[in-house]
Amino acid sequence: MPVDFITIKDQIKKISAHAPEEAERLQGLHKQARELLAAHASEISALREKVNTAASQDAFLRCALPVKEELDAAFSVPRLPESATVLAADGSQINPDRHAALNFYLINVGALSMELGSIKAPETRVQSSLHFGEYTSAGTISESMVALQRDTRERAFLVELAQDAGQPLFTLTDGPLELWGGKGGSSEESESFTKNLAEYKQALTTLAGIGAATAGYVDKPRADLVVQLLEVAAAHREELGELRNKRPLRGATDANLFKEILEPGQRSAVYAIQSKSAREYAGPLGLHFFYLNVGRPGKPWLARVEVPSWVVENSEMLGNLHAILVDQCRMLGSRPYPYLLHRAHEEAVVTRLEKQQISDMLQRELQAQNLETGEESQKQSVKNLPGRRRFTLGQKRN
Amino acid sequence: MDKNAIEIGRLLRSGIAGYVAGARVSEKESPQFGALVRAPLGADLQTYGLIYDIHVDDDGLVRQLVTAENVDAAVIEDNRVNRVVPMEMSIMAVGYRNGESIVHLLPPRPPLSLDVIHQCSPAELVEFTSAGSFGYFRHILRAPDAPVGEILAAHIQAASAAHEEAGNSEWRAEATQELITLLRDDYATLMAVLSALGDALPE
Numbered sequence: 001m002p003v004d005f006i007t008i009k010d011q012i013k014k015i016s017a018h019a020p021e022e023a024e025r026l027q028g029l030h031k032q033a034r035e036l037l038a039a040h041a042s043e044i045s046a047l048r049e050k051v052n053t054a055a056s057q058d059a060f061l062r063c064a065l066p067v068k069e070e071l072d073a074a075f076s077v078p079r080l081p082e083s084a085t086v087l088a089a090d091g092s093q094i095n096p097d098r099h100a101a102l103n104f105y106l107i108n109v110g111a112l113s114m115e116l117g118s119i120k121a122p123e124t125r126v127q128s129s130l131h132f133g134e135y136t137s138a139g140t141i142s143e144s145m146v147a148l149q150r151d152t153r154e155r156a157f158l159v160e161l162a163q164d165a166g167q168p169l170f171t172l173t174d175g176p177l178e179l180w181g182g183k184g185g186s187s188e189e190s191e192s193f194t195k196n197l198a199e200y201k202q203a204l205t206t207l208a209g210i211g212a213a214t215a216g217y218v219d220k221p222r223a224d225l226v227v228q229l230l231e232v233a234a235a236h237r238e239e240l241g242e243l244r245n246k247r248p249l250r251g252a253t254d255a256n257l258f259k260e261i262l263e264p265g266q267r268s269a270v271y272a273i274q275s276k277s278a279r280e281y282a283g284p285l286g287l288h289f290f291y292l293n294v295g296r297p298g299k300p301w302l303a304r305v306e307v308p309s310w311v312v313e314n315s316e317m318l319g320n321l322h323a324i325l326v327d328q329c330r331m332l333g334s335r336p337y338p339y340l341l342h343r344a345h346e347e348a349v350v351t352r353l354e355k356q357q358i359s360d361m362l363q364r365e366l367q368a369q370n371l372e373t374g375e376e377s378q379k380q381s382v383k384n385l386p387g388r389r390r391f392t393l394g395q396k397r398n
Numbered sequence: 399m400d401k402n403a404i405e406i407g408r409l410l411r412s413g414i415a416g417y418v419a420g421a422r423v424s425e426k427e428s429p430q431f432g433a434l435v436r437a438p439l440g441a442d443l444q445t446y447g448l449i450y451d452i453h454v455d456d457d458g459l460v461r462q463l464v465t466a467e468n469v470d471a472a473v474i475e476d477n478r479v480n481r482v483v484p485m486e487m488s489i490m491a492v493g494y495r496n497g498e499s500i501v502h503l504l505p506p507r508p509p510l511s512l513d514v515i516h517q518c519s520p521a522e523l524v525e526f527t528s529a530g531s532f533g534y535f536r537h538i539l540r541a542p543d544a545p546v547g548e549i550l551a552a553h554i555q556a557a558s559a560a561h562e563e564a565g566n567s568e569w570r571a572e573a574t575q576e577l578i579t580l581l582r583d584d585y586a587t588l589m590a591v592l593s594a595l596g597d598a599l600p601e
Contacts, residue, residue: 114472121475331473333465339473342459346481 029252036230041071057241062275063228069269077265077326078319084116085165088172088340091150092348096140099380104132109157110347136188148181152196155203169212177216177306208284208310213317221304226254255302262293284310294329294336404517412508419515420484432552434518437509442497445505447489450544492534502533520560527557532576547594555598
């Protein structure tokens, strides 16, 4: 049966009936947020102290923490460095599938290296890692565990390529710099997270050691870290412990806040991240971020760029990173997104055909050794049955 | 057969009457419309063909890059060298080589996927076009979707230059005379061919 479009149509009408009211509410929230941002723009020390107080009362508080730049500051794009190497990596995976004939998963990381100012084509690299017959006590390896390994490998691959890359070096990945996972899963997932986090932080430390900048690029960010900072700023001290449950600006986003402030090419102030998990990243690895308008006049487009302390503390490195990201986004014209990150994704992505080919190769190898390879589940087999076909004269059998 | 012939691509799909080859997009050693190429068929067999169409497909990223104010040289190179957007060449079969002899008939079997396609050297072009008496012209004249006049003009221009280099200045006139004979009952095609030849080979 297809979707019940009659019911869906009624639901859409109900949703759209409330849309103007909701849009007006959000507009009000963003106006309020912009006024708070302007009002508290220069209270850096006081806000840091207030956020620390709030964090001591609510261990799960997650918000922005001002560093030294005024909250509503906007920095124009600096000149591109005359020479630099830009490395970008992105990962893709085939997740374990309990309905498939074989229990395997694959992590595929694509990377590109581009020399600024050079007319040479970027160098492309791919690193593929096949895992077969791995289980946890709950069954097959979970998708979140595979994603965790993928993120760790992205960073490790950048480290590997960075060893021979020219300086100054800028390394990019898609998504937040902070490694996500390990929450609410089994003890094995938790152990896996701890192990991957240690490897991930080691990779970051190595990048810091060789003087390479690194950044996580978040396209279309939905976060409200600065908005939550403004809630802290506006709250009475006695309310700080309960603030996370009240959320007076809930619904407002940082991107909507900054798109009114940042001109095309400009970045916001750099903020640190206040959160329980961010504490894992200490010293030079400390997590920071800024917003960047990579859009064009009349068509702002905000990205959040996450960077570690060692990048923030080096103003030349931070400026060059800012310029490189704007330049990379400009390359894709009306769809601003770092060109090299898109290309790394293209190199990494695993198609359904490739998945089938890997499965076939594995099966042939095992069958050559007279080993039983199993079969896909009946459920999967039935799903794979071909769709209805029309009879035509002279039709070839498929 | 010239061992130093230029490799221009690899075979994507084929049939007895022709094949399609893919190549990276490069300005340096790009194959030319009307060029004579060859592909292996086995130990002593080679099939010969004429390139009658060359096209480069786009994709979403290429279309997106066009919207940028300036496209960096490195980005252009990346799309030409690294990305899987090959230049496709359609080739009509015009004959084959069996050992030392050249035959202007369709080959006994098609070349296989990923076979290397070479552009023939001027010496091979002279050898192929000197064999028999222009029997391969009928494959060109029968090609349903090909711009016949333009192919013949490009081919005769390249072949006559190779023949003149080899000391034979009569080949062009003989080839043109043969075309007039073959097309004597098809005035429209004859005029199209002669017009194209006139543009390609000004006196």
